[in-house]
Amino acid sequence: MAKHRRDVAKDSIIKSMLPANTGLDIFESSAGRGELAIELQDAEHRVRVSNFKPGSLQFDIPEDIVNLEAGLPYEDASFDVIICREVIEHIACNLPLLKEFARCLRPGGTLILTFPNKLSLPSRLYHLFTGFYNGLKSPINPGVFFGEAHVNLISYHEMDYLLRDSGMSQVVGRSSDIRPGAWLTAPLIPVVRLLTWYFLFQYKKKAQEHRKDKPEFVAYNREIYEAITSTELLLGKDVIMSARKN
Template sequence: MNKEKRLTVEPMIPKPRARKEIHQAVTLIIEKLNLTLGSKVLDVPMGPGALSVYLHHQGYKVYGADIDLHQSAAIEPSIIRKRADLNKAIPFESDFFDLVVSLEGIEHLENPFQFVREVSRVLRPGGYFILSTPNICNLEERLNYLFRGCFYRFISPEEFKQNGSGFDHQNLMTWVEMKQILEWNELRPLFLEKDKIKWKQLIFLWPIGLLVWFYGRLQPPERRKKYCMDDNESFAVIFGGSSLISVSRKSLGKKT
């Protein structure tokens, strides 16, 4: 319990920009990966540095990258920070990190394919990638799409010019799209996790969830595989909270 609360009660750690439920879920996932002390971890985008400081206190060698380093200026100088436009190159050498963590960042990028390609490049073979992004595949968001016809609001050219790239959700993705980007870049998804359970969604929308599940059961195996129905019918996706957390591992490469 102390580990779950450490991010919110320890005064030396900056306040997380992402919701505390995401940080709590991700820190528990990292603990289960059993990385050795001193493993090299990249927090990208690092924001104020809440996760970076936490991982530093756990004994990892932590690096961070963000387009705005002013917000993390007060954290420990032993955490190496680099400025980076994540639509372009990540400024670290190839095969360098044991773990890359990206919380609520990819949906703000113009070029998510480039970002994941760079994540794969800087990860060593066998390294892990933890990615969180808004869950637009849960039942609530599916119903919103049915009635609105879109997953998010329209961002005008004037608003984009005024605020610049990254100020809002520019690239929300379904799990099928996320999985496609990951696997195209030698990152094999291991499992999905939720940030929290939306109890109102579970209580009021479970009949729709049951209908979705029955529909999926009626589909032939090739169709289920084509649309990743095993994942899309999972509890983490359908009844999960506002964010979906995926854990992937980089291919070890071909043996010679």
């Protein structure tokens, strides 16, 4: 089965975030059928994948059956790159898994995550009128098997914080999927940028956990501001983040 055009675009950005050399040790968590993994293997990388249960993988790639909620069965510093593609929103507690990813990365290694863009303008408008977000548009039905629904939507700035708390830095955010209808919300971009600037840099400058009166906090807020007010992340349906292990 051919990849959907949205997956082609997403995987193209993921591959652009890889270190620029061959022979990398790459782990893709919950890789599904393994389309991206086989492309990386064909590009002369050493690839290992996991899935929650057997039967999904369709290519000859080393596969482990792993419950990501229970940790990773790998030694410290095992991989140059870890990819977690459209999985993290299915995990109830993100921080323990992110710390496991960091543990299994070599120093300077790259972590790449993709997940639904909770803070896109279409998603914000949907939330305004329904109380739900794109990616979780209605309540999860009782009895749905845990992990098969989006149980933990997370925003860009929340993920940035968790990545840094896990020992990562040099965080970069992109989006690969801007739907035509999203452009209808584009007239709101200047207003959103202005209000976001005010609340990130001016509002309650000395609130204890959100202080804005020190240069290092201003610099961090500026990084977040530039990311979440970019046209890509204001209109895109997904987020693709990369970070490097310190």
